[in-house]
Amino acid sequence: MTQPDNFGFGEEAALLKSSARKFFTDRFPTSTLHALVAGDHRPERASECQWDPGMWQELVELGWTMLAVPESAGGVGLPAVAVAGLAEELGRAAFPCPLLGTINASYVLATCGAEAAPALAEIAEGRSASLAITNSVGSWSPGDTDVSCRDGVLNGTAWYVQDARKAARLLVSAQTETGLGLYWVATDAPGVSVQADTIVDLTRDQAHVCFDNVQATRVAANGLAALGQAMPAIWTVLAADMVGAAEWQLQTTVEYVGTRRQFDRPLGFFQAVKHPLVNVMLQIDQAKSLVYNAACAIDTDPARAAQYAHMAKAAASEAAAFAADRSVQLHGGIGFTWECFVHLYFKRQKHSQLLWGDAAWHRARLADIVIGPTTAGV
Amino acid sequence: MSDSASKDTPEQAEFRLYCRDWLAANRPPDPTVRLPLSALEIMTTGQLDYLQAWQKAAYDAGLVGCDYPRSVGGGGRKDCQRVANEEMLTARTPYFPNIIGLGMAAPTVFYHAGEELKQRLLPRLFSGEDIWCQGFSEPGAGSDLASVQTFAERRGEKWVINGHKVWTSLAHFAEWMILLLRTDKSQKYDGLSYFVVPIRAALGKGVTVRPLIKITGETGFNEVIFDNLEVDDGYRLDELGKGWQVAMTTLLHERGAGELQTPRAGGLKSKGSHATTAHNLIEFARTARRDGKPAADDALLRDRIMQQLICETALTQNQRRSRVPALLDHPMRLPLQNKLLASEISQHTAALALEVAGASASLYLGDDNAPAGGQWNLAHMNSYGMTIAAGTSEVQRNILGERVLGLAKSK
Numbered sequence: 001m002t003q004p005d006n007f008g009f010g011e012e013a014a015l016l017k018s019s020a021r022k023f024f025t026d027r028f029p030t031s032t033l034h035a036l037v038a039g040d041h042r043p044e045r046a047s048e049c050q051w052d053p054g055m056w057q058e059l060v061e062l063g064w065t066m067l068a069v070p071e072s073a074g075g076v077g078l079p080a081v082a083v084a085g086l087a088e089e090l091g092r093a094a095f096p097c098p099l100l101g102t103i104n105a106s107y108v109l110a111t112c113g114a115e116a117a118p119a120l121a122e123i124a125e126g127r128s129a130s131l132a133i134t135n136s137v138g139s140w141s142p143g144d145t146d147v148s149c150r151d152g153v154l155n156g157t158a159w160y161v162q163d164a165r166k167a168a169r170l171l172v173s174a175q176t177e178t179g180l181g182l183y184w185v186a187t188d189a190p191g192v193s194v195q196a197d198t199i200v201d202l203t204r205d206q207a208h209v210c211f212d213n214v215q216a217t218r219v220a221a222n223g224l225a226a227l228g229q230a231m232p233a234i235w236t237v238l239a240a241d242m243v244g245a246a247e248w249q250l251q252t253t254v255e256y257v258g259t260r261r262q263f264d265r266p267l268g269f270f271q272a273v274k275h276p277l278v279n280v281m282l283q284i285d286q287a288k289s290l291v292y293n294a295a296c297a298i299d300t301d302p303a304r305a306a307q308y309a310h311m312a313k314a315a316a317s318e319a320a321a322f323a324a325d326r327s328v329q330l331h332g333g334i335g336f337t338w339e340c341f342v343h344l345y346f347k348r349q350k351h352s353q354l355l356w357g358d359a360a361w362h363r364a365r366l367a368d369i370v371i372g373p374t375t376a377g378v
Numbered sequence: 379m380s381d382s383a384s385k386d387t388p389e390q391a392e393f394r395l396y397c398r399d400w401l402a403a404n405r406p407p408d409p410t411v412r413l414p415l416s417a418l419e420i421m422t423t424g425q426l427d428y429l430q431a432w433q434k435a436a437y438d439a440g441l442v443g444c445d446y447p448r449s450v451g452g453g454g455r456k457d458c459q460r461v462a463n464e465e466m467l468t469a470r471t472p473y474f475p476n477i478i479g480l481g482m483a484a485p486t487v488f489y490h491a492g493e494e495l496k497q498r499l500l501p502r503l504f505s506g507e508d509i510w511c512q513g514f515s516e517p518g519a520g521s522d523l524a525s526v527q528t529f530a531e532r533r534g535e536k537w538v539i540n541g542h543k544v545w546t547s548l549a550h551f552a553e554w555m556i557l558l559l560r561t562d563k564s565q566k567y568d569g570l571s572y573f574v575v576p577i578r579a580a581l582g583k584g585v586t587v588r589p590l591i592k593i594t595g596e597t598g599f600n601e602v603i604f605d606n607l608e609v610d611d612g613y614r615l616d617e618l619g620k621g622w623q624v625a626m627t628t629l630l631h632e633r634g635a636g637e638l639q640t641p642r643a644g645g646l647k648s649k650g651s652h653a654t655t656a657h658n659l660i661e662f663a664r665t666a667r668r669d670g671k672p673a674a675d676d677a678l679l680r681d682r683i684m685q686q687l688i689c690e691t692a693l694t695q696n697q698r699r700s701r702v703p704a705l706l707d708h709p710m711r712l713p714l715q716n717k718l719l720a721s722e723i724s725q726h727t728a729a730l731a732l733e734v735a736g737a738s739a740s741l742y743l744g745d746d747n748a749p750a751g752g753q754w755n756l757a758h759m760n761s762y763g764m765t766i767a768a769g770t771s772e773v774q775r776n777i778l779g780e781r782v783l784g785l786a787k788s789k
Binding site: 006009014085257269271274282290308367 | 660663664671672674675677680681683684685687688689691692693695696698699701702704705707711712715718719772775776778779780782783784785786787788
């Protein structure tokens with residue numbers, strides 16, 4: 001199958017991306033983010049869930065939370081390249097909200113068939129969601145879960161649930177007698193208890209969620225197939241967020257080394273500063289090109305989607321880690337402080353780097369696809 | 379939703395079909411000689427004759443110089459060279475031998491020479507009948523190109539040139555040279571001027587070309603010595619003292635970031651030649667052994683091979699994204715990365731292949747047991763030509779840092 005030259009990134013996608021850029025630039029400058037999430041610096045603080053639900057509601061009204069819900073299910077049904085463009089701008093603003101989780105749930109539900117229609121309708125009505133599909137050791141393999149389900153009743157704990165305290169619904173994977181099932185649960189349903197994790201990243205919240213005899217609606221009997229089909233989009237959208245955040249790190253550091261002077265020169269004059277920043281740019285651009293390539297494959301060439309999404313998330317993980325590393329180092333002493341904004345993105349990127357699989361994890365799976373499994377076995 | 383960037387204009391669509399038909403009927407026979415990896419390594423007249431015949435045929439068919447005006451021997455088309463290039467690469471043709479002429483001299487002459495000179499030089503350049511070379515670098519002027527010392531002294535309507543140019547690829551076959559030199563010793567940048575010089579006609583009469591032997595043992599590039607060479611003022615491009623600005627046109631096109639698309643063909647697999655790609659590395663790793671198992675089973679090697687595959691794919695996707703304005707924050711950001719990335723990626727791929735080869739990486743071209751005929755070693759050593767020539771990787775990083783990121787200039 002041939003892909004369009006322009007990734008299928010048309011006028012509608014371009015308009016969405018530029019609107020999102022303007023919305024976040026106007027309404028959510030980094031000073032606002034810092035004031036919102038960095039009030040308490042104490043390392044032993046309990047994690048708070050600091051966000052702006054009013055602004056989130058504006059995102060809902062703009063339709064951005066239902067972009068990945070198919071039109072047939074009442075959503076907007078934009079192609080993945082357009083969703084990636086929005087995610088890139090979200091990452092650039094590091095806006096705390098359950099948008100990625102909601103998009104992720106949309107992608108999984110969209111593969112599930114009729115059973116999932118009511119859940120998709122809830123997202124189309126503006127409900128937020130998050131994936132609860134990870135076990136206690138943080139396995140990124142879809143299908144590894146510590147939750148089980150019998151007769152529509154969930155028991156067990158889902159770990160590393162992103163933005164759990166902001167989300168209204170959870171998409172839970174659970175072992176059943178016949179395999180892996182997917183279930184749709186309200187976060188305030190009886191028997192659900194959201195136990196906040198204390199995390200480094202100030203721009204997100206995370207929790208483990210305990211299910212104690214929770215009545216749940218099944219949305220897919222073959223959860224493994226649904227997750228397998230949706231994971232490339234989930235990796236790609238997160239990679240887009242990381243590319244946007246890395247671009248913020250690059251531009252912010254470039255601005256700083258243009259102003260800060262030592263040895264009678266701006267820091268950016270020195271090649272020990274200039275060249276690493278160029279290397280950050282090179283990595284961002286490679287990751288960005290791979291993100292839109294993967295998104296385009298999700299839209300037009302599904303057989304290659306997993307392969308390209310592995311590349312995108314691997315490259316984005318490396319770029320995010322490197323941009324984070326250089327942004328702090330090249331800010332020098334001020335970069336080591338709580339008052340300098342770079343720590344917010346440093347922490348977000350270090351979190352994103354490992355979320356849904358780090359670079360080495362994705363490269364190992366990519367190798368299994370393009371080289372084939374090792375002949376000797378594991 | 380608009381999808382215009384993915385569609386040919388009517389002119390491009392018609393031209394694409396024409397190219398496809400012509401190539402189907404006129405793709406040249408496979409060569410009987412081994413062709414080097416690129417035109418810059420052409421060593422023998424046998425290689426050159428084959429490649430020149432191909433370029434002439436492609437030019438006569440209208441596949442070379444498509445976007446230049448008809449008045450200077452071009453095709454008079456709009457944005458069609460890209461189409462011809464895509465079709466030639468798809469058809470796996472030989473490459474063009476006049477690589478410096480097409481990629482650097484032609485756009486420079488086009489933008490900076492008078493009409494008469496353009497009409498005289500460009501048709502034979504496009505056809506490959508005149509091979510061109512580039513006289514920029516000197517023993518004392520590498521990355522700091524503006525410090526060239528080759529000097530032209532005015533005598534009436536003539537200039538008398540003395541100096542020493544190095545790393546001059548194709549000079550041993552070239553009719554013409556683009557030459558950056560100094561006409562004023564009191565000013566660094568504004569003391570430079572730019573000439574086209576008929577060097578073949580002057581061999582033994584003020585011009586000496588001597589081969590330089592490369593790290594690989596191959597020849598292919600040269601040093602060129604000017605000893606009181608007389609040149610007409612009519613061979614000067616643009617104004618006196620504007621040599622640096624003219625050289626920027628050359629360099630921008632050399633790095634693939636210029637206005638005019640360079641005619642580019644290639645893809646022909648010559649016997650014994652070998653592309654430095656992740657795909658070839660994977661195939662090699664399946665056959666190489668490590669601890670009694672295929673090297674392709676080794677987890678650490680798999681990871682590193684995937685890193686190369688990812689970079690290589692990203693480079694292709696960068697080129698694709700560079701044509702989607704909505705996904706670009708700065709118009710030169712991707713074009714200026716191209717040469718830097720391409721050269722470093724292939725260097726790392728070749729270096730990794732030598733690790734995969736294990737002990738057999740010690741064997742070179744002349745050894746029957748050398749993996750891939752010793753081509754990985756050759757590619758690895760030759761890759762330094764790419765990371766050093768046309769602005770070293772270090773200079774490329776300066777350019778990107780200064781022009782794209784806006785960081786303070788190093789000079």
